[in-house]
Amino acid sequence: MKGSMLVSSIILCCIVCFLTFFYRNAANTPESTEPQANVLNTEQIFESHSQQITLQQAKLQSSNVDDCKNERSKLDSPEQIKICIDLLLVERPLLIDELLRLYSAWAVFDLAKALEQLVLLPPEVSNYLIYDVIRGASGNNLHLILSWLESQSFEYNVKSDLIVSAYVGASIDNPISILSLAENVTNPQLKNQVIDSILTNWAEQDYAAVLAWVESRERPEMYHYVKKKLLLNMIEEKPSEALYYLELMPQNPDKTQLIERYAHVSAEVDLSSTLEWARTLEVQTERVTALSAILDLAVSQSQDYQFAWELALTENNSSAQQQILTHVAQNIVNQDIAWIVERFDSIPESTQADIAKIIMQKWLELDEEAAIEWANSLSSPESRNGIKQNLF
Numbered sequence: 001m002k003g004s005m006l007v008s009s010i011i012l013c014c015i016v017c018f019l020t021f022f023y024r025n026a027a028n029t030p031e032s033t034e035p036q037a038n039v040l041n042t043e044q045i046f047e048s049h050s051q052q053i054t055l056q057q058a059k060l061q062s063s064n065v066d067d068c069k070n071e072r073s074k075l076d077s078p079e080q081i082k083i084c085i086d087l088l089l090v091e092r093p094l095l096i097d098e099l100l101r102l103y104s105a106w107a108v109f110d111l112a113k114a115l116e117q118l119v120l121l122p123p124e125v126s127n128y129l130i131y132d133v134i135r136g137a138s139g140n141n142l143h144l145i146l147s148w149l150e151s152q153s154f155e156y157n158v159k160s161d162l163i164v165s166a167y168v169g170a171s172i173d174n175p176i177s178i179l180s181l182a183e184n185v186t187n188p189q190l191k192n193q194v195i196d197s198i199l200t201n202w203a204e205q206d207y208a209a210v211l212a213w214v215e216s217r218e219r220p221e222m223y224h225y226v227k228k229k230l231l232l233n234m235i236e237e238k239p240s241e242a243l244y245y246l247e248l249m250p251q252n253p254d255k256t257q258l259i260e261r262y263a264h265v266s267a268e269v270d271l272s273s274t275l276e277w278a279r280t281l282e283v284q285t286e287r288v289t290a291l292s293a294i295l296d297l298a299v300s301q302s303q304d305y306q307f308a309w310e311l312a313l314t315e316n317n318s319s320a321q322q323q324i325l326t327h328v329a330q331n332i333v334n335q336d337i338a339w340i341v342e343r344f345d346s347i348p349e350s351t352q353a354d355i356a357k358i359i360m361q362k363w364l365e366l367d368e369e370a371a372i373e374w375a376n377s378l379s380s381p382e383s384r385n386g387i388k389q390n391l392f
Contacts, residue, residue: 065091069098078113081106089121100129107137115148134162135169142170142178160190167194168201175202176213196226203230204237207245228254235262239269251283259286263293271297275311288320292327299331305339308332313348322351329355333362341374349380356383 068084075081085102088095106114118133119126138145145166149159171178179198185191203210210230214223234242239262246262249255259281267274271294278290291312298308312328315321325347332340340359347355356378363371375387 068102069095075102075105078106078109081109082117085117094125096125096128099125100132103129103133104136107133107141111137111141111144112148115145119152131162131165135165138166138169139173142166142181160193163190164194164197168197171198171201175209179213196229199223199226200230200233203233207231207234207241211245224254228258231258232261235265239266251286256286256289260289260293263290264297267294267297284317284320288323291315291324295324295328296331299328299335302336302339305332305336309343318348318350321348322354325351326354326358330358333358337363337366345379349382352380353383353387356387360387 064083065087068087075084081102085099085106088098088102103114103118106117114133114137115130118130121129134145134149146163149162149166152159154162167178167182175198179195182191182194182198185194199210199213207230211227214220214227217223231242231245234245235258242262243266246255246258249258263274263278266277274294275291278287278294281287281290295308295311298304298311308328309325309332312321312324315324329340337359340355344352344355344359356375360371360375363374378387
């Protein structure tokens with residue numbers, strides 16, 4: 001009996017131990033729903049880590065963009081430049097100047113690759129950049145650039161303009177040598193375009209040297225159009241310097257046209273001094289042209305009509321006075337007919353007929369009856385007859 005009780009006790013004890021072990025393991029299995037305070041949630045870890053990585057990448061990209069924008073940053077390889085370009089291409093607004101700097105730097109390492117990548121950009125970007133990149137890179141690479149352009153399928157006008165940019169860029173340090181190369185361009189139209197552009201760019205730095213080069217040509221008269229264009233550019237940018245070369249020119253229609261432009265540009269800066277200069281011109285055609293251009297500015301304001309009118313009357317040469325008065329009258333009539341009509345009797349008789357026709361042409365458009373009545377009231381038979389012959 002005692003033996004049976006002992007066996008039963010042992011069996012019971014084993015069952016308890018087994019159940020205790022089973023429940024402890026079950027509590028630690030993945031299927032347990034009990035919250036464990038010391039167990040980390042792996043999804044939270046991954047999400048937190050991802051956020052940290054994204055934040056770090058954003059900071060790194062921002063730092064890289066700033067470095068790319070820094071002109072003092074070292075661009076040691078095409079790969080580094082390409083990374084910077086990719087970063088800047090997603091910036092808004094688009095940083096064109098920075099992209100130009102980067103592509104120009106890339107061209108130093110590998111010109112062909114830089115140009116190849118540049119033309120893959122959207123047209124509105126590549127068309128803006130490629131001219132300056134080619135111009136800047138052509139100093140030591142003119143033949144390479146010309147070969148590359150020849151291999152491209154650009155439209156004719158685009159390719160021609162890019163060729164011009166290449167020659168101009170190459171000419172910056174040695175214009176005479178590049179001009180010699182340009183004379184070998186087989187297309188006559190393109191050749192003239194290249195030479196004109198090189199001379200224009202060179203003249204901005206040394207106009208005297210350009211003149212010397214032109215005069216050294218076998219047929220310098222072929223360059224008269226270029227010389228006129230260059231001097232016209234100088235008048236717009238450096239009028240006081242242009243005047244020196246303008247006065248060296250022999251009398252011809254080109255000089256007269258340039259004098260007209262100079263008078264206008266100079267008068268906008270200093271009307272009084274320009275008037276003094278114009279009145280000293282000995283050649284009547286040049287003097288009339290200059291004074292007319294200056295007075296065009298004066299009559300743009302109604303308060304200056306009288307000043308312009310009196311100035312025209314001070315011209316001593318009767319033929320020149322007639323031309324200037326007629327010019328001033330035409331300008332004033334287009335703005336205020338009554339002003340001229342009130343002063344008609346003070347106009348020299350030799351000029352009255354011409355100015356009467358100017359008045360009538362404009363007045364008939366506005367009030368035909370009043371215009372005819374005024375014409376019939378003129379005391380000068382010459383003026384009345386002149387009007388009838390030309391207008392009726």
